[in-house]
Amino acid sequence: MSVKNKPKTLKxxxxxxxxxxxxxxxxxxxxxxxxxxxxxxxxSEIMLQQTQVTAVLPYFKKFMTHFPTVQDLAHASxxxxxxxxxxxxxxxxxxxxxxxAITIAERLQNGQGFPQNREEWLLIPGVGEYTAGAICSIxxxxxxxxxxxxxxxxxxxxxxxxxFDSKKTVIWKHALALVKVPSVQPEVLNQSLMELxxxxxxxxxxxxxxxxxxxxxxxxxxxxxxxxxxxxxEWKLLQEHKWILIHKENLSGLRxxxxxxxxxxxxxxxxxxxxxxxxxxxxxxKVKEEFNLRYVVTTHKIERKHTVLELTAKGLGRLQLNGSxxxxxxxxxxxxxxKKAILKLLKTRES
Ligand code: SF4
Numbered sequence: 001m002s003v004k005n006k007p008k009t010l011k012x013x014x015x016x017x018x019x020x021x022x023x024x025x026x027x028x029x030x031x032x033x034x035x036x037x038x039x040x041x042x043x044s045e046i047m048l049q050q051t052q053v054t055a056v057l058p059y060f061k062k063f064m065t066h067f068p069t070v071q072d073l074a075h076a077s078x079x080x081x082x083x084x085x086x087x088x089x090x091x092x093x094x095x096x097x098x099x100x101a102i103t104i105a106e107r108l109q110n111g112q113g114f115p116q117n118r119e120e121w122l123l124i125p126g127v128g129e130y131t132a133g134a135i136c137s138i139x140x141x142x143x144x145x146x147x148x149x150x151x152x153x154x155x156x157x158x159x160x161x162x163x164f165d166s167k168k169t170v171i172w173k174h175a176l177a178l179v180k181v182p183s184v185q186p187e188v189l190n191q192s193l194m195e196l197x198x199x200x201x202x203x204x205x206x207x208x209x210x211x212x213x214x215x216x217x218x219x220x221x222x223x224x225x226x227x228x229x230x231x232x233x234e235w236k237l238l239q240e241h242k243w244i245l246i247h248k249e250n251l252s253g254l255r256x257x258x259x260x261x262x263x264x265x266x267x268x269x270x271x272x273x274x275x276x277x278x279x280x281x282x283x284x285x286k287v288k289e290e291f292n293l294r295y296v297v298t299t300h301k302i303e304r305k306h307t308v309l310e311l312t313a314k315g316l317g318r319l320q321l322n323g324s325x326x327x328x329x330x331x332x333x334x335x336x337x338x339k340k341a342i343l344k345l346l347k348t349r350e351s
Contacts, residue, residue, distance in 0.1 A: 010159055010174060015213050016181035016189050022212035023192030026199065028053070031060060036187065038114040038139040039070050042100070045134045046093050046126060053198070059088050070114075073098065074105035078269055082333030089336060090298075091270055096126025118144055137179065137186040145175035146190045150197025156227035157201060157219035164228040233299060241305045242273035244345060245285070247316060249327060254349070256342065258332065259323030271334045273341070274323065276307060282319060285309035291344060295337040306341050 027033070030053065032044035043063060047056045063084050067073040073081070078098050085094035103124060104114060115121045117140075121132040133146035147168050155161070155174045165171075178193070179186050200207045201223070208220045219226045245257035258271040288308040295302045311319075326332055328346060331339070 010177070011216050012174075012177045013181050013183070015158070015216050016178045016184045018212045018216075019178075019192040019196060020184045020188045023188055023195055027191065027195055028199075031057070031064075033191075036138050038135060040064065041135050041139040042124075042127075042131075043097065045131045046097055047088065049093060049131070050090055051088065055088070059084070067101075070101050070104045070108070073101035079332060082270065084333070086333035086339070087336060091335060093126060095269065099125040100127065116140065117142065134190065137190045139187075141185060141187050143179050143186045144190075145172060145179045146194070147171050147175050148194060150194045150201075151175055152227050153203065154193055154197045154201045157206070157223050158213065158217045160219035160226060162225075162228055164230055166230075236300050238300050238302045239305075240302060241276040241307070242341075243276045243279065244273050244306050244308045244341065245279070245282075245311060246288070246308060246345070247311045247313075247325065254328045254346075255325040256328060256331075256345075257321065257323055257325050258334070258338075259321075271323075271326075271332050272338055273306070276305075279319060279321065282309070282315075285311050285315055289345075289348060291341075291348075293337065293341055293344070295340075297337070302337070304337070304341070306345075308345060 030044075032040045044056070044060055047060055047063075066080075066084055067076060076098070078095065081094050081098045082091065085091065088094075107113065107115070115124060118132045118136050121127050121135055122129070127135075130146055130148050133144040136142040136144040137146065152168060152171050155171050159170075159174065161170060175190075175193070179189050181189070196211070196213070200211050204224070206220075206223045208214050208217070208223070211217070211220075214220060247255045247257075249255050257274065259274045261270045261272045286309065288310045290305065290307050292303060292305050295304070328342060331342065334342075
């Protein structure tokens with residue numbers, strides 16, 4: 001990205017200075033901010049994708065306690081990572097973190113250290129332009145821009161940008177011009193833009209009277225007009241039929257059968273119920289109940305029919321299974337919709 005083509009209208013120097021000063025007194029205290037080393041910045045930035053800070057906090061603490069170094073994460077199994085990730089959603093992030101940790105641990109072993117710049121970070125699975133910019137600016141104080149939802153909103157309002165651009169080319173140019181202002185620290189500037197979007201320039205009812213850059217903002221009269229609305233999302237509809245195989249362990253316990261996904265909306269490696277009709281040797285199971293649940297996962301609207309089948313010990317012996325049984329008291333890391341189906345099943349059995 002060339003600074004030559006930067007838009008001329010914003011007062012970058014004044015805005016960057018005001019934002020940086022404001023951040024130094026108003027920034028929230030967050031665990032990854034107290035030790036902005038590349039490992040914790042990387043973990044926090046991946047967790048924060050599509051997820052609110054308050055939701056990330058307990059996961060980040062748990063994750064860093066279990067995997068205090070990148071080597072700890074690299075040596076863990078993917079299942080251990082999923083268990084700690086369960087409930088945070090977008091499981092491809094967990095898988096990419098695990099793959100990324102293996103790559104970085106190999107670099108460390110070869111004496112290369114952590115990736116040092118945007119290009120090297122972009123080679124790490126799951127790291128895109130935003131994350132690479134965030135890590136390089138926050139952990140290495142490099143003048144790399146970042147553009148996330150908060151930054152898009154703040155810059156669109158400051159500059160009253162009326163057209164929707166899926167590539168955000170103009171926003172990136174403004175973000176680059178701001179982070180290049182020599183008198184501000186890039187890590188402070190980038191975080192101040194995001195923090196302003198999270199605390200003051202919120203999607204609804206921005207608090208313009210408290211905003212440190214209101215005097216430079218041309219969009220504050222109608223802030224809700226910015227950013228320009230996206231084109232309508234195209235939903236893909238998906239209908240699935242799953243079997244929930246259950247087996248009573250003892251008077252209180254119940255075991256449920258899961259298989260690892262090979263393909264589908266959650267991609268490979270996550271525990272899920274088997275597809276209806278594919279278990280060999282299933283002859284004597286009783287249909288206990290059927291229920292449907294609907295989910296939205298990224299651009300998919302999913303309607304899942306669940307048929308609950310209870311097996312006796314005799315019936316169990318005839319099955320040819322590839323997956324595993326888990327007690328409902330000790331479930332593995334499963335996607336939220338699978339957990340929702342289990343909770344529904346348990347609730348029905350209690351009533
Ligand atoms: S003045 Fe209002 S709309 Fe403009 S950047 Fe500040 S909070 Fe956002």
